Amino acid sequence: MAITSLRDRKREQNRSATVRAAWTLFIERGYDHVTVGDICAAADIAPRTFHRYFASKEDVVAEPVRRMTAIVTGHIDGAPAEATDRAVMRGAMVEVARYVVEHRLLLTALRTVAQQSTHLKVPHPDAGPDVAAQLAARHPDADPADWRRRLLVGCSTAAFRVWYEDFLPGGLDDPMDHLESIMDAAGT
Template identity: 45%
Template structure:
């Protein structure tokens, strides 16, 4: 779930490393989906991904970190989308636009991310990695929005972020459930609901 093509200007070696890391995540997610998170060892992941344990630990400090990688990538994409928003937009416009962009990525990569969402939901009860929950990123998103304009973030900004992130989570639940709707039109509807 690591984005191999999102590393502009890097050489072949870095692209190969990114590809190997992404493959390791995909293999791990499949193993987690088949056997359950707790039943899969780092050695199992290394064998299936055809990498050495040393290589695994160069990419990820622990098995929990490989589980969190897709969520980390989504969080990085969201942060980048907010940072790239035009200066004249208000907080709501910036956040809606960034979440819409993230939604487009989720839809485009739905098959891979569906595995992650199922695995993360099953493992969530026993895992506490903050990247597994978008709501854990609310404070950081609030601070990022506040940094775009003069003055500190107040409760209104915090509430806007909490509502928007909650709306996105509701939409993700519908994506995982396979509602059969036009997913991006549904995202627009959810993000603009009163």
């Protein structure tokens, strides 16, 4: 068991080191001027190792979005059964916002790199129908296609996007309070 745990930790460390090396190169040279070979050299890994973690360099760019999605799904999975869907979604958005606050420089760089690239389209942090289905799965008799649940996910995501756009440029005195205000205004 400890070997697997050690192996898993080592894999995650290698993946994180690869992301850091790639982002350093993207910021220095621009996304369009960095190859997978450049990333491998900077991370001191073989291309085969790179492709164990990522299908392409585009997947490295999408890593923060993948992480934010994992935070949302992890929060929903770990929510108490008695919590309302609204409370669960609000809690998930707060957790993602904490991640964004902690990684603001990386996410700001992501936006800059994407804007400077002629080839890159970065996915925006989002939650879609899978999140609504995941929320529904918490309730034994719930209809996964219920429009109210899909609307809750859509409104929660929209409130988060407004906050994200306000937060990234900087200047918010209390970003988490700002998120709470936006979510209150959105009714989420």
